[in-house]
Amino acid sequence: MGKIELEESGEFVVDILEYEKHAWLNRLGAFLRIPFLDQQVRAVLKVSRYDALYLPYPLANSRLLSLLKWMRLLSVPIVVLGHQGFQYYGEKDTLFNRILKKGYQQFDHFAFFSKKLLEKTKNDLGFSQEYVDKHFHYVHWGPDRKFYQNHVATKKPQDFEPFAVCAGTVDRDYDMLIAAFEKVGHPLKIFCTEQGVSSSKVLPPNVSVDNSWVPYPVLMEAYQASGFVIIPIRDAIKNRGNTFGLTVLNDCIAMGKPVLMTYHPYVDIDIEKENIGLWVKDNTVTGWEQALNRMFSLSDSFPQMEENARKLYRTRYHSGIFGQEMAEIFKKAI
Template sequence: MGKIELEESGDFVVDILEHQKFVWLNKVGNILQIPYLDQQIRALFRVRNYDLLYFPYPLANCRLISLFKWIGLLSTPVVVLGHQGFLFYDDKKSLLGKIFKKSFQQFDHYAFFSKRLLEKTRVDLGFSMDYASKHFHHVHWGPDRKFYRSLNHSDLEPSPPFAISAGTVDRDYDMLIDAFSQIKQPLKIFCTPKGVSSTKILPVNVTVDNSWVPYPQLLKEYMASSFIIIPIREDIKNRGNTFGLTVLNDCIALGKPVLMTYHPYIDIDIEKENIGLWVRDNTVKGWTQALNKMFGLSDQFHKMGESARDLYFKKYNSGVFSNELAEIFKKAL
């Protein structure tokens, strides 16, 4: 989330606070509805050593920090990342909803992975356009600048063409499996044990691995595939999040075509950039048609891969992201 390149610039020293040290404090925090209480208390005890606090996951570990900002006990600037909506619950007018809204208003600067999410958050938190112009920022989150460039595609053994899909609970694998039952092309799914319904009968062209697969091994599967599929569940894609962006970054860095549920909160237009296709009809019928179309474009996969890598080198990588983050930090200071 920026540490390496920020320090390489020579302008910043970034310390990462240990995720968990005192387990009992987190147990108390869970009772008080303050997740990661341990980490936040340790941050407050050390805050005098720092000019700025940076939270990449503000929904999870900022409740105590925002409370201290709210009541005036913390003056250190706080910068947070926005990759999902802050107010995602139903009853925003309830007392608890109003408290959450007030707490999320306490941060000094917000960096968003999505322009539409930026605007949604401005409206949700009740900020004016003028305030947002000074404190809300759009950033281009991207893959690590060095890691993916070191991967060697030539080490892979030749394999028959296949599609691959990997991810967690925001994926609609049941629908994807139903779509693949209508075609003969092979699909590999890597997911958690709950990713596919236990009653789902798999067609012969679909395999599911719900064991823990090390990331380097998953990358090899990605590189050996024809293209990567990101099927986002219909009930969550409009909630205000960037689900699927991590895997999309993998596609860009690895130079792999992508077939993805159309996601209004993803800024990268995969069709405009010629790196894949959107699935706008997020149904079994829509996916079946999209899969047939995608497999029919196999002669363009190489060109799509080149376009993806071009995006990686020029626009979406950790170096670009860190430079943008550095400018936000300087404004906060």
């Protein structure tokens, strides 16, 4: 998330800590309610070598680090990515939630993927506008600027029957999507884990599910061969403050694939305004059935949507722009 671009600039060296080195520390952390304790302990032991700490997933691996910042035992600036909002556990006004909130307030700079999520975090953490103006930043998360250069949508034959592809984890609403496809009759290919769609689930004949581990290049081939990609996000997940679905949307932009996606208030790319797909605002089986029929009826417009998506990739959403924006934030932090 920025390492390559930051280092290519010649101004930064970015070291990535190994995911896990001492499993017993993580077991101890689980008992103490400090996830990823091992990685954080190793970061503290090495921190004197660095000018800043960078946490792309601050909700997961920051509890020890933020506690030390709170106690003024850690002075190095911490920069975090804001793609998931601050989360309370159960009742808001518990001691545990107050401690978590205080810990999350210790970060020096926040880089947000979403303007609405930036505003939500400001309100959740009780920061003043003056503080936000100095420490909150909006950045454009985008796909790798080199990897996708040679990956474009597969040219379709004249008799091509459009089919849709859906991939993702348990934040996807597969049950609703399958029910909608049973009504519309067009083909759907799903790539997910057993938790997403059980292999024992009875499927309509036009829906196939691959529960195996699929390498990304293979998934890309499925994306490229499809008519469009579907991103169905569960209401309970999208409304609590996150950017789930944004990474897949970025993949589609880079590959030039039309998108049908649950309307997501915390995703800033307006797929209808950019004419790269359609929002589904009625997140029900009926709403999806209507949206699918409309999307399949627009198959003649897919080539234009594909070109619009690739233009967005070339000009506005790619890792080079993201890296430049992060570089400016690190300079401010340091």
